[in-house]
Amino acid sequence: MKKKKSGFLLIGVFIAFGLIYVGFLQFKISQYSNMEAPKNADYLIVLGARVKGTVPSQAFASRIDAAANYLKENKNTIVIASGGQGPGxxxxxxxxxKRELVKQNISESRIILEDHSTDTYENIRFSKKLIPKDAKNGVVVTNTFHIYRAVSIANKQGLDLQGLPAKTPWTAVLKSYSREYLAITKFYLKTYILD
Incomplete structure:
Protein backbone atom coordinates (compact mmCIF):
# COMPACT_ATOMS: atom_id res chain seq x y z
CA MET A 1 0.00 0.00 0.00
CA LYS A 2 2.85 2.38 0.88
CA LYS A 3 4.53 1.62 -2.44
CA LYS A 4 1.29 2.41 -4.27
CA LYS A 5 0.91 5.73 -2.42
CA SER A 6 4.50 6.77 -3.09
CA GLY A 7 4.02 5.82 -6.75
CA PHE A 8 0.96 8.08 -7.03
CA LEU A 9 2.83 10.84 -5.21
CA LEU A 10 5.73 10.57 -7.64
CA ILE A 11 3.36 10.73 -10.62
CA GLY A 12 1.61 13.74 -9.05
CA VAL A 13 4.92 15.55 -8.53
CA PHE A 14 5.96 14.75 -12.10
CA ILE A 15 2.67 16.08 -13.52
CA ALA A 16 2.86 19.22 -11.35
CA PHE A 17 6.44 19.88 -12.46
CA GLY A 18 5.41 19.35 -16.09
CA LEU A 19 2.54 21.84 -15.80
CA ILE A 20 4.75 24.44 -14.10
CA TYR A 21 7.43 23.98 -16.77
CA VAL A 22 4.94 24.31 -19.65
CA GLY A 23 3.48 27.39 -17.92
CA PHE A 24 6.98 28.90 -17.72
CA LEU A 25 7.60 28.22 -21.43
CA GLN A 26 4.24 29.72 -22.36
CA PHE A 27 5.06 32.82 -20.28
CA LYS A 28 8.39 33.27 -22.13
CA ILE A 29 6.74 32.75 -25.53
CA SER A 30 3.99 35.28 -24.64
CA GLN A 31 6.54 37.83 -23.45
CA TYR A 32 8.34 37.76 -26.78
CA SER A 33 5.27 37.39 -29.00
CA ASN A 34 4.17 40.88 -27.98
CA MET A 35 7.47 42.51 -28.97
CA GLU A 36 7.32 45.64 -31.06
CA ALA A 37 10.00 45.81 -33.72
CA PRO A 38 12.01 49.05 -33.78
CA LYS A 39 11.55 51.28 -36.81
CA ASN A 40 14.23 51.72 -39.48
CA ALA A 41 16.15 48.52 -38.76
CA ASP A 42 19.13 48.03 -41.06
CA TYR A 43 18.02 44.51 -41.92
CA LEU A 44 15.32 41.89 -41.43
CA ILE A 45 15.93 38.15 -41.32
CA VAL A 46 12.79 36.28 -42.39
CA LEU A 47 12.88 32.67 -41.21
CA GLY A 48 11.66 30.05 -43.65
CA ALA A 49 8.93 27.48 -43.04
CA ARG A 50 7.10 24.83 -45.03
CA VAL A 51 6.43 25.40 -48.71
CA LYS A 52 3.78 23.23 -50.38
CA GLY A 53 5.29 22.87 -53.84
CA THR A 54 5.82 26.58 -54.51
CA VAL A 55 3.13 27.94 -52.16
CA PRO A 56 4.04 29.01 -48.60
CA SER A 57 2.06 27.39 -45.78
CA GLN A 58 -0.36 29.63 -43.85
CA ALA A 59 2.08 30.22 -40.99
CA PHE A 60 4.88 30.97 -43.46
CA ALA A 61 2.68 33.36 -45.48
CA SER A 62 1.98 35.22 -42.23
CA ARG A 63 5.75 35.76 -41.72
CA ILE A 64 6.16 37.03 -45.27
CA ASP A 65 3.21 39.42 -44.92
CA ALA A 66 4.60 40.83 -41.65
CA ALA A 67 7.97 41.38 -43.35
CA ALA A 68 6.36 43.03 -46.39
CA ASN A 69 4.38 45.45 -44.21
CA TYR A 70 7.53 46.40 -42.30
CA LEU A 71 9.56 46.86 -45.50
CA LYS A 72 6.87 49.11 -47.01
CA GLU A 73 7.02 51.38 -43.95
CA ASN A 74 10.83 51.29 -43.59
CA LYS A 75 12.20 51.96 -47.06
CA ASN A 76 15.92 51.63 -46.23
CA THR A 77 15.68 48.23 -44.55
CA ILE A 78 17.05 45.28 -46.51
CA VAL A 79 15.83 41.71 -46.02
CA ILE A 80 17.62 38.38 -45.77
CA ALA A 81 15.27 35.59 -46.91
CA SER A 82 16.42 32.48 -45.07
CA GLY A 83 15.59 28.84 -45.71
CA GLY A 84 16.74 25.92 -47.84
CA GLN A 85 14.69 23.45 -49.88
CA GLY A 86 13.09 20.61 -47.98
CA PRO A 87 11.18 17.46 -48.97
CA GLY A 88 8.07 18.22 -51.02
CA LYS A 98 11.52 36.50 -52.38
CA ARG A 99 8.70 35.70 -54.82
CA GLU A 100 5.99 36.64 -52.34
CA LEU A 101 7.74 39.90 -51.34
CA VAL A 102 8.17 40.89 -55.00
CA LYS A 103 4.43 40.25 -55.49
CA GLN A 104 3.88 42.79 -52.70
CA ASN A 105 6.02 45.39 -54.51
CA ILE A 106 9.24 44.93 -52.53
CA SER A 107 12.18 45.56 -54.85
CA GLU A 108 14.42 42.56 -55.59
CA SER A 109 17.41 44.82 -54.95
CA ARG A 110 16.50 44.82 -51.22
CA ILE A 111 16.36 41.01 -50.96
CA ILE A 112 19.34 38.78 -50.12
CA LEU A 113 18.88 35.00 -50.41
CA GLU A 114 20.18 32.50 -47.86
CA ASP A 115 18.97 29.21 -49.33
CA HIS A 116 20.99 26.50 -47.59
CA SER A 117 19.73 26.40 -43.98
CA THR A 118 17.70 23.49 -42.65
CA ASP A 119 16.75 24.71 -39.14
CA THR A 120 16.60 27.85 -36.97
CA TYR A 121 20.23 27.49 -35.83
CA GLU A 122 21.42 27.46 -39.44
CA ASN A 123 18.96 30.21 -40.44
CA ILE A 124 20.71 32.53 -37.99
CA ARG A 125 24.26 31.29 -38.57
CA PHE A 126 24.13 31.43 -42.36
CA SER A 127 22.20 34.72 -42.44
CA LYS A 128 24.76 36.31 -40.11
CA LYS A 129 27.39 35.91 -42.85
CA LEU A 130 25.22 37.90 -45.28
CA ILE A 131 24.56 40.91 -43.05
CA PRO A 132 26.17 44.03 -44.59
CA LYS A 133 29.27 45.13 -42.63
CA ASP A 134 27.85 48.56 -41.76
CA ALA A 135 24.49 47.16 -40.55
CA LYS A 136 23.85 47.43 -36.82
CA ASN A 137 20.16 47.04 -35.99
CA GLY A 138 18.50 43.79 -36.98
CA VAL A 139 15.06 42.23 -36.66
CA VAL A 140 14.08 38.57 -36.99
CA VAL A 141 10.65 37.80 -38.46
CA THR A 142 8.80 34.63 -37.49
CA ASN A 143 5.52 33.49 -35.96
CA THR A 144 4.51 34.43 -32.41
CA PHE A 145 5.27 30.96 -31.01
CA HIS A 146 8.80 30.98 -32.50
CA ILE A 147 10.07 34.50 -31.63
CA TYR A 148 11.42 33.63 -28.17
CA ARG A 149 13.57 30.74 -29.40
CA ALA A 150 14.70 32.58 -32.56
CA VAL A 151 15.85 35.64 -30.58
CA SER A 152 17.52 33.40 -27.96
CA ILE A 153 19.43 31.45 -30.64
CA ALA A 154 20.49 34.72 -32.29
CA ASN A 155 21.76 36.09 -28.95
CA LYS A 156 23.67 32.88 -28.36
CA GLN A 157 25.33 33.37 -31.77
CA GLY A 158 26.32 36.96 -30.99
CA LEU A 159 23.49 38.75 -32.80
CA ASP A 160 21.41 41.24 -30.83
CA LEU A 161 18.14 40.93 -32.75
CA GLN A 162 14.70 42.29 -31.95
CA GLY A 163 11.64 40.28 -32.93
CA LEU A 164 8.84 41.04 -35.37
CA PRO A 165 6.06 38.58 -34.50
CA ALA A 166 3.78 37.32 -37.28
CA LYS A 167 0.38 35.91 -36.36
CA THR A 168 0.09 32.16 -35.92
CA PRO A 169 -2.97 30.82 -37.79
CA TRP A 170 -5.50 29.21 -35.43
CA THR A 171 -5.33 25.98 -37.40
CA ALA A 172 -1.63 25.70 -36.57
CA VAL A 173 -1.69 26.75 -32.89
CA LEU A 174 -1.90 23.35 -31.14
CA LYS A 175 0.68 21.61 -33.31
CA SER A 176 3.05 24.60 -33.44
CA TYR A 177 3.08 25.30 -29.70
CA SER A 178 3.43 21.61 -28.76
CA ARG A 179 6.43 21.26 -31.06
CA GLU A 180 7.88 24.54 -29.84
CA TYR A 181 7.86 23.43 -26.18
CA LEU A 182 10.02 20.47 -27.21
CA ALA A 183 12.26 22.64 -29.40
CA ILE A 184 12.84 25.15 -26.57
CA THR A 185 13.65 22.27 -24.19
CA LYS A 186 16.20 20.98 -26.71
CA PHE A 187 17.66 24.52 -26.94
CA TYR A 188 17.97 24.71 -23.13
CA LEU A 189 19.68 21.31 -22.98
CA LYS A 190 22.06 22.21 -25.79
CA THR A 191 22.86 25.65 -24.37
CA TYR A 192 22.97 25.15 -20.61
CA ILE A 193 23.63 21.47 -20.01
CA LEU A 194 25.38 19.83 -22.96
CA ASP A 195 27.60 22.81 -23.86
Missing part, protein backbone atom coordinates in the same frame (compact mmCIF):
# COMPACT_ATOMS: atom_id res chain seq x y z
CA UNK A 89 9.29 21.74 -51.76
CA UNK A 90 9.82 22.62 -55.42
CA UNK A 91 11.71 25.80 -54.53
CA UNK A 92 13.76 26.90 -51.53
CA UNK A 93 12.00 28.67 -48.68
CA UNK A 94 14.23 31.68 -49.38
CA UNK A 95 13.03 31.77 -53.00
CA UNK A 96 9.44 31.54 -51.79
CA UNK A 97 9.98 34.55 -49.51
Missing amino acids: EQISEAESI
Whole structure:
Protein backbone atom coordinates (compact mmCIF):
# COMPACT_ATOMS: atom_id res chain seq x y z
CA MET A 1 0.00 0.00 0.00
CA LYS A 2 2.85 2.38 0.88
CA LYS A 3 4.53 1.62 -2.44
CA LYS A 4 1.29 2.41 -4.27
CA LYS A 5 0.91 5.73 -2.42
CA SER A 6 4.50 6.77 -3.09
CA GLY A 7 4.02 5.82 -6.75
CA PHE A 8 0.96 8.08 -7.03
CA LEU A 9 2.83 10.84 -5.21
CA LEU A 10 5.73 10.57 -7.64
CA ILE A 11 3.36 10.73 -10.62
CA GLY A 12 1.61 13.74 -9.05
CA VAL A 13 4.92 15.55 -8.53
CA PHE A 14 5.96 14.75 -12.10
CA ILE A 15 2.67 16.08 -13.52
CA ALA A 16 2.86 19.22 -11.35
CA PHE A 17 6.44 19.88 -12.46
CA GLY A 18 5.41 19.35 -16.09
CA LEU A 19 2.54 21.84 -15.80
CA ILE A 20 4.75 24.44 -14.10
CA TYR A 21 7.43 23.98 -16.77
CA VAL A 22 4.94 24.31 -19.65
CA GLY A 23 3.48 27.39 -17.92
CA PHE A 24 6.98 28.90 -17.72
CA LEU A 25 7.60 28.22 -21.43
CA GLN A 26 4.24 29.72 -22.36
CA PHE A 27 5.06 32.82 -20.28
CA LYS A 28 8.39 33.27 -22.13
CA ILE A 29 6.74 32.75 -25.53
CA SER A 30 3.99 35.28 -24.64
CA GLN A 31 6.54 37.83 -23.45
CA TYR A 32 8.34 37.76 -26.78
CA SER A 33 5.27 37.39 -29.00
CA ASN A 34 4.17 40.88 -27.98
CA MET A 35 7.47 42.51 -28.97
CA GLU A 36 7.32 45.64 -31.06
CA ALA A 37 10.00 45.81 -33.72
CA PRO A 38 12.01 49.05 -33.78
CA LYS A 39 11.55 51.28 -36.81
CA ASN A 40 14.23 51.72 -39.48
CA ALA A 41 16.15 48.52 -38.76
CA ASP A 42 19.13 48.03 -41.06
CA TYR A 43 18.02 44.51 -41.92
CA LEU A 44 15.32 41.89 -41.43
CA ILE A 45 15.93 38.15 -41.32
CA VAL A 46 12.79 36.28 -42.39
CA LEU A 47 12.88 32.67 -41.21
CA GLY A 48 11.66 30.05 -43.65
CA ALA A 49 8.93 27.48 -43.04
CA ARG A 50 7.10 24.83 -45.03
CA VAL A 51 6.43 25.40 -48.71
CA LYS A 52 3.78 23.23 -50.38
CA GLY A 53 5.29 22.87 -53.84
CA THR A 54 5.82 26.58 -54.51
CA VAL A 55 3.13 27.94 -52.16
CA PRO A 56 4.04 29.01 -48.60
CA SER A 57 2.06 27.39 -45.78
CA GLN A 58 -0.36 29.63 -43.85
CA ALA A 59 2.08 30.22 -40.99
CA PHE A 60 4.88 30.97 -43.46
CA ALA A 61 2.68 33.36 -45.48
CA SER A 62 1.98 35.22 -42.23
CA ARG A 63 5.75 35.76 -41.72
CA ILE A 64 6.16 37.03 -45.27
CA ASP A 65 3.21 39.42 -44.92
CA ALA A 66 4.60 40.83 -41.65
CA ALA A 67 7.97 41.38 -43.35
CA ALA A 68 6.36 43.03 -46.39
CA ASN A 69 4.38 45.45 -44.21
CA TYR A 70 7.53 46.40 -42.30
CA LEU A 71 9.56 46.86 -45.50
CA LYS A 72 6.87 49.11 -47.01
CA GLU A 73 7.02 51.38 -43.95
CA ASN A 74 10.83 51.29 -43.59
CA LYS A 75 12.20 51.96 -47.06
CA ASN A 76 15.92 51.63 -46.23
CA THR A 77 15.68 48.23 -44.55
CA ILE A 78 17.05 45.28 -46.51
CA VAL A 79 15.83 41.71 -46.02
CA ILE A 80 17.62 38.38 -45.77
CA ALA A 81 15.27 35.59 -46.91
CA SER A 82 16.42 32.48 -45.07
CA GLY A 83 15.59 28.84 -45.71
CA GLY A 84 16.74 25.92 -47.84
CA GLN A 85 14.69 23.45 -49.88
CA GLY A 86 13.09 20.61 -47.98
CA PRO A 87 11.18 17.46 -48.97
CA GLY A 88 8.07 18.22 -51.02
CA GLU A 89 9.29 21.74 -51.76
CA GLN A 90 9.82 22.62 -55.42
CA ILE A 91 11.71 25.80 -54.53
CA SER A 92 13.76 26.90 -51.53
CA GLU A 93 12.00 28.67 -48.68
CA ALA A 94 14.23 31.68 -49.38
CA GLU A 95 13.03 31.77 -53.00
CA SER A 96 9.44 31.54 -51.79
CA ILE A 97 9.98 34.55 -49.51
CA LYS A 98 11.52 36.50 -52.38
CA ARG A 99 8.70 35.70 -54.82
CA GLU A 100 5.99 36.64 -52.34
CA LEU A 101 7.74 39.90 -51.34
CA VAL A 102 8.17 40.89 -55.00
CA LYS A 103 4.43 40.25 -55.49
CA GLN A 104 3.88 42.79 -52.70
CA ASN A 105 6.02 45.39 -54.51
CA ILE A 106 9.24 44.93 -52.53
CA SER A 107 12.18 45.56 -54.85
CA GLU A 108 14.42 42.56 -55.59
CA SER A 109 17.41 44.82 -54.95
CA ARG A 110 16.50 44.82 -51.22
CA ILE A 111 16.36 41.01 -50.96
CA ILE A 112 19.34 38.78 -50.12
CA LEU A 113 18.88 35.00 -50.41
CA GLU A 114 20.18 32.50 -47.86
CA ASP A 115 18.97 29.21 -49.33
CA HIS A 116 20.99 26.50 -47.59
CA SER A 117 19.73 26.40 -43.98
CA THR A 118 17.70 23.49 -42.65
CA ASP A 119 16.75 24.71 -39.14
CA THR A 120 16.60 27.85 -36.97
CA TYR A 121 20.23 27.49 -35.83
CA GLU A 122 21.42 27.46 -39.44
CA ASN A 123 18.96 30.21 -40.44
CA ILE A 124 20.71 32.53 -37.99
CA ARG A 125 24.26 31.29 -38.57
CA PHE A 126 24.13 31.43 -42.36
CA SER A 127 22.20 34.72 -42.44
CA LYS A 128 24.76 36.31 -40.11
CA LYS A 129 27.39 35.91 -42.85
CA LEU A 130 25.22 37.90 -45.28
CA ILE A 131 24.56 40.91 -43.05
CA PRO A 132 26.17 44.03 -44.59
CA LYS A 133 29.27 45.13 -42.63
CA ASP A 134 27.85 48.56 -41.76
CA ALA A 135 24.49 47.16 -40.55
CA LYS A 136 23.85 47.43 -36.82
CA ASN A 137 20.16 47.04 -35.99
CA GLY A 138 18.50 43.79 -36.98
CA VAL A 139 15.06 42.23 -36.66
CA VAL A 140 14.08 38.57 -36.99
CA VAL A 141 10.65 37.80 -38.46
CA THR A 142 8.80 34.63 -37.49
CA ASN A 143 5.52 33.49 -35.96
CA THR A 144 4.51 34.43 -32.41
CA PHE A 145 5.27 30.96 -31.01
CA HIS A 146 8.80 30.98 -32.50
CA ILE A 147 10.07 34.50 -31.63
CA TYR A 148 11.42 33.63 -28.17
CA ARG A 149 13.57 30.74 -29.40
CA ALA A 150 14.70 32.58 -32.56
CA VAL A 151 15.85 35.64 -30.58
CA SER A 152 17.52 33.40 -27.96
CA ILE A 153 19.43 31.45 -30.64
CA ALA A 154 20.49 34.72 -32.29
CA ASN A 155 21.76 36.09 -28.95
CA LYS A 156 23.67 32.88 -28.36
CA GLN A 157 25.33 33.37 -31.77
CA GLY A 158 26.32 36.96 -30.99
CA LEU A 159 23.49 38.75 -32.80
CA ASP A 160 21.41 41.24 -30.83
CA LEU A 161 18.14 40.93 -32.75
CA GLN A 162 14.70 42.29 -31.95
CA GLY A 163 11.64 40.28 -32.93
CA LEU A 164 8.84 41.04 -35.37
CA PRO A 165 6.06 38.58 -34.50
CA ALA A 166 3.78 37.32 -37.28
CA LYS A 167 0.38 35.91 -36.36
CA THR A 168 0.09 32.16 -35.92
CA PRO A 169 -2.97 30.82 -37.79
CA TRP A 170 -5.50 29.21 -35.43
CA THR A 171 -5.33 25.98 -37.40
CA ALA A 172 -1.63 25.70 -36.57
CA VAL A 173 -1.69 26.75 -32.89
CA LEU A 174 -1.90 23.35 -31.14
CA LYS A 175 0.68 21.61 -33.31
CA SER A 176 3.05 24.60 -33.44
CA TYR A 177 3.08 25.30 -29.70
CA SER A 178 3.43 21.61 -28.76
CA ARG A 179 6.43 21.26 -31.06
CA GLU A 180 7.88 24.54 -29.84
CA TYR A 181 7.86 23.43 -26.18
CA LEU A 182 10.02 20.47 -27.21
CA ALA A 183 12.26 22.64 -29.40
CA ILE A 184 12.84 25.15 -26.57
CA THR A 185 13.65 22.27 -24.19
CA LYS A 186 16.20 20.98 -26.71
CA PHE A 187 17.66 24.52 -26.94
CA TYR A 188 17.97 24.71 -23.13
CA LEU A 189 19.68 21.31 -22.98
CA LYS A 190 22.06 22.21 -25.79
CA THR A 191 22.86 25.65 -24.37
CA TYR A 192 22.97 25.15 -20.61
CA ILE A 193 23.63 21.47 -20.01
CA LEU A 194 25.38 19.83 -22.96
CA ASP A 195 27.60 22.81 -23.86
